Amino acid sequence: MTIYSRADLGWRHHFALQCGEITEPDAARLTGIDRDRVSALSPDGPLVLTCPQGLSTGELAVGDWTLFDPDSHRIIRRLEPFSAIKRKAAGREARTQLIAANVDTLGIVTSCNSDFNEARLERYLALASSAGCMPLILLTKADMAEDPDEYRHRATALSPLAVAETLDATDPGELSRLSGWVGTGQTMALVGSSGVGKTTITNGLTGASDLTQDIREDDARGRHTTTARFLKRTVSGGWLIDTPGMRELGLADASDGIAEVFGDIEDLAAACRFNDCSHESEPGCAVKAAIDSGELDPERLKRWDKLKREDRYNSESIAETRARARSLNKLYRGGSARAKEKRRIE
Structure with a gap:
């Protein structure tokens, strides 16, 4: 042992x-x-x-x-963790779900193919920032891409927080470049869609031999191979948490993380003439001026606005659910106390 x-x-x-x-x-x-x-x-x-x-x-x-x-x-x-990765629970239930705790690095795995998606990566980057851990974008299947550096540049352009590595996850030599992220006492959690190579990376970093699944040719996706989260020892002395491919990654209580990832837009919005500017037709809108000049991609603005609205809605729903639970607990405790007092008197 x-x-x-x-x-x-x-x-x-x-x-x-x-x-x-x-x-x-x-x-x-x-x-x-x-x-x-x-x-x-x-x-x-x-x-x-x-x-x-x-x-x-x-x-x-x-x-x-x-x-x-x-x-x-x-x-x-x-013990209170120094970082906690969580999301809104899948489905309609208004609660947060813990994914992993005390993680130093969030390894965001995607592929140099049609799985690459800026909106999803921004969502993961916001998750990492709000959790309090370092994001590392791992771009797999680089050996199959015509220009893997193009994907790396697109990934790092999403946020000043973003660090990206292109690699062939089946090549032990390339995986060894990640050893510094999972050295003694360090923990990395892997997130990403099914079929992008999380299990292959896990096998290479831990020396395990978990089964992997082929991806579908039409959409570069695969079937789930990881069905639960486990802390695994890496060959370089650290720890790795592989997570199941998540169909839903709802953000909640992540406003700080969104602000970090979209710092360029946040700075522009702060320069608008009106504090409640909607960035549509108001005079003196710095955001609209940046779009008109080509400095800001209007699609990035839409993604920022979508994440902010989603986070606000989910956070308010979860807060309301917690408030109702507290009220019910007080009601039950009050009823129980009155019943005990009545029995004592009788």
Whole structure:
């Protein structure tokens, strides 16, 4: 059995501060999540932990650090992560879903073919920024593209935050260029559509041999091969979280991330004559002037506006759902207290 130190597992001062005067806490990092329990790694080896009353596995994410009782193997509390990747839950349900926690780098995987999509990449970049991790765009199938550098330039032009690498994910030599992003104690999470090479990258960086699926010729997409999230050790000493291909990536509470990715438009909007400028026909609109001069692509403006409206709607819906839940909890607690008092009197 391989034994890892807390530093190997990604422990840092951020977590030690949350433990107060406890210098050697019983702490473990979550490597997988099931419905009623979680798998984890500690300096003493692998563990299976259960949740206490009031904490569900849905409130935890792969990559989380938790304190636990070494006798009962029950989680005591979740330590606040330094980064948390989350999205609006798929479907109509108004809640956020944790994808991964304590991630240093978000590896955004797309291909040098028809899967490349500026709007989707901007969405992932905003997700990374709002989560508090570094975005790295991985452009796979570069060996099949006529001009892979064109895709790289298009990717880095989307945001000053964007760093992009073109690679053939099946070539171990090219994958070795990523070792600096997943060195000792470092964690990368991979996101992207199905069939773009996430599993191939995972296999190359971890030495695993998970099955991959061929892509469809007509749309460069593939079937899902990853169905759950797990924290996996990389051959260079870090950690990797591969995620299932997500059909929906709704942003919520991501206004800061959107502002970072679209900093050029945010700066222009701040220079408009009117604070509530809609950037359509108002006089003194710096955004419209930039479009007229060719400085700003009108399609980029549309994507910015769409993401802002989506984030605002989702954030308001989730906030309303939380407020209703709090009101119901107060009502239930009040009713329970009155019932107990009535029984005491009787």
